[in-house]
Amino acid sequence: MANTITMSYEVPGGDFTRAGEASSSLKGSLKKMNVDPDIIRRVAIAMYEGEINMVIHANGGKIDVIISPDEIEMILTDEGPGIEDIELAMQAGYSTAPDNIRTLGFGAGMGLPNMKKYTDEMKIESQVGVGTTVRMKVKL
Amino acid sequence: MRVEELILEESFRLVNRGGEIDREILAPYCCDLLSFAMGRMPAGAAWVTVMGNVNTLAVASLTDAACIILAEGSHLDEAAAKKAAEQGITVFETELPIFEAALLIYHKLHG
Ligand SMILES: Nc1ncnc2c1ncn2[C@@H]1O[C@H](COP(=O)(O)OP(=O)(O)OP(=O)(O)O)[C@@H](O)[C@H]1O
Ligand SMILES: [Mg+2]
Numbered sequence: 001m002a003n004t005i006t007m008s009y010e011v012p013g014g015d016f017t018r019a020g021e022a023s024s025s026l027k028g029s030l031k032k033m034n035v036d037p038d039i040i041r042r043v044a045i046a047m048y049e050g051e052i053n054m055v056i057h058a059n060g061g062k063i064d065v066i067i068s069p070d071e072i073e074m075i076l077t078d079e080g081p082g083i084e085d086i087e088l089a090m091q092a093g094y095s096t097a098p099d100n101i102r103t104l105g106f107g108a109g110m111g112l113p114n115m116k117k118y119t120d121e122m123k124i125e126s127q128v129g130v131g132t133t134v135r136m137k138v139k140l
Numbered sequence: 141m142r143v144e145e146l147i148l149e150e151s152f153r154l155v156n157r158g159g160e161i162d163r164e165i166l167a168p169y170c171c172d173l174l175s176f177a178m179g180r181m182p183a184g185a186a187w188v189t190v191m192g193n194v195n196t197l198a199v200a201s202l203t204d205a206a207c208i209i210l211a212e213g214s215h216l217d218e219a220a221a222k223k224a225a226e227q228g229i230t231v232f233e234t235e236l237p238i239f240e241a242a243l244l245i246y247h248k249l250h251g
Contacts, residue, residue, distance in 0.1 A: 017219045020198035027202065044202045045178055052195075105191040110175035117179060
């Protein structure tokens with residue numbers, strides 16, 4: 001496709017002081033491209049939730065963001081433990097976050113629901129023991 | 141009401157002066173669960189919370205909060221203080237309970 005820009009981010013596992021850097025960086029780039037502030041907010045929130053999930057649940061991973069004239073696509077790939085029951089994981093309030101993560105304010109079980117709420121399209125592919133890929137699209 | 145007006149508030153202590161100190165506060169918002177705040181906090185909020193870690197700063201920045209108010213005598217930890225300075229986010233600390241801190245802002249907004 002013509003006129004697409006791809007940006008890639010490595011997300012280190014287990015490092016909460018750096019978690020959110022990819023989302024912040026993307027937010028800055030979209031601002032420079034003069035993307036509508038409401039779109040930026042939705043993309044940044046969805047990407048942050050996905051990024052944090054990779055840090056907490058999957059020991060990191062990578063994110064590709066493809067910006068084309070009519071949409072922004074985020075592809076988050078990890079080689080973590082995978083999600084056994086995706087439908088259950090998508091339910092608001094469902095969380096397997098351990099106590100030490102909960103004391104940081106995570107574990108409400110709202111991350112995946114937020115990602116769905118703020119994007120126009122969201123697909124999860126996951127295989128236990130292999131990893132998880134989350135694809136999200138926001139229309140421009 | 142602008143963020144800078146809170147500097148004069150006796151019960152609030154400014155711990156990081158951000159870049160947009162003249163920003164308009166649109167509403168107080170209370171929640172300590174980060175994904176809830178992420179999903180529900182309106183832009184331009186004065187976010188009253190007890191969570192003072194780096195993730196609080198990230199959520200405030202991504203949701204476009206006007207400022208953070210750490211209530212109940214809670215503090216920014218070292219990494220968070222550094223991040224607040226880097227990202228230019230205004231942070232106050234107060235001994236007030238969450239409800240009272242939010243109510244104070246509500247009264248300032250609505251008289
Ligand atoms: N990348 C992933 N790899 C493996 N499991 C995941 C991944 N992302 C989510 N999960 C599983 O899905 C559950 C729900 O995720 P969700 O983001 O909604 O909530 P949470 O991360 O537990 O808490 P919150 O996002 O509210 O802080 C997680 O607790 C975890 O079990
Ligand atoms: Mg999550």
